[in-house]
Amino acid sequence: MSQLFKDLERARVGEGVELDSLLAAVKWSADGLIPAIAQQHDSGEVLMMAWMNATALRESLATRRVCYWSRSRGKLWRKGESSGQQQHLVSAALDCDGDTLLLQVDQHGPACHTGRRSCFYVALDADRARVSSEPLIDPDALYGKGQA
Structure with missing residues (x-):
């Protein structure tokens, strides 16, 4: 963990650092990426996980x-450039280690590209997996036949 994130552990509410300094301390993958979890701001529903690089994060902010x-x-x-199903950023936060984003x-x-509200629709049990939700929109209607 970087010294910057160690320092933030003891920081008071409202204290901060410049975005450039923070991004320099983030634990980017070898490909320059970080996992980003998208959560619906008002319901808490986890919608998807995707990857961001510094450019994508800066643009989103x-x-x-x-x-x-x-x-x-x-x-x-x-998000939504081909399907029209856009995501608007309400807030973004890094975890304590600087290796995961929560949007x-x-x-x-x-x-989800399957037309479901969330990408997390395959529920797992001890001995079985099952589909837990129906698509809201047919993927062919979102992307055109064979594009999903």
């Missing part, structure tokens, strides 16, 4: 529209 790094596309991905968002429509 500046525009209040959530932007991720798409590992499959190899480029920035503004409080206002999700418009489904968060």
Whole structure:
């Protein structure tokens, strides 16, 4: 853990550091990424997990529209750019180790490419997995046939 995060452990409410200093202390992966968990701000529902790089995080903070790094596309991905199901940033926080982001968002429509509200719809039991929710929107309607 960086010294900056150690110092923040003892900081008082309202104390802070410049964003550039904080981002320099974040535990980015070898690819320059950090996991970002999106949670609906008013209900607490966990919607999805995606990856951000520093550029995506800075853009999200500046525009209040959530932007991720798409590992499959190899480029920035503004949530909802192809489906219309945007996420608007309410707040963002780093965990105590500086290696995970929690985004409080206002999700418009489904968060998942399957058309479900949340990406976490495969419930696990001791001996079985089951689908726990129906799609809100047919993925073909979101992305066009064969695009999801």
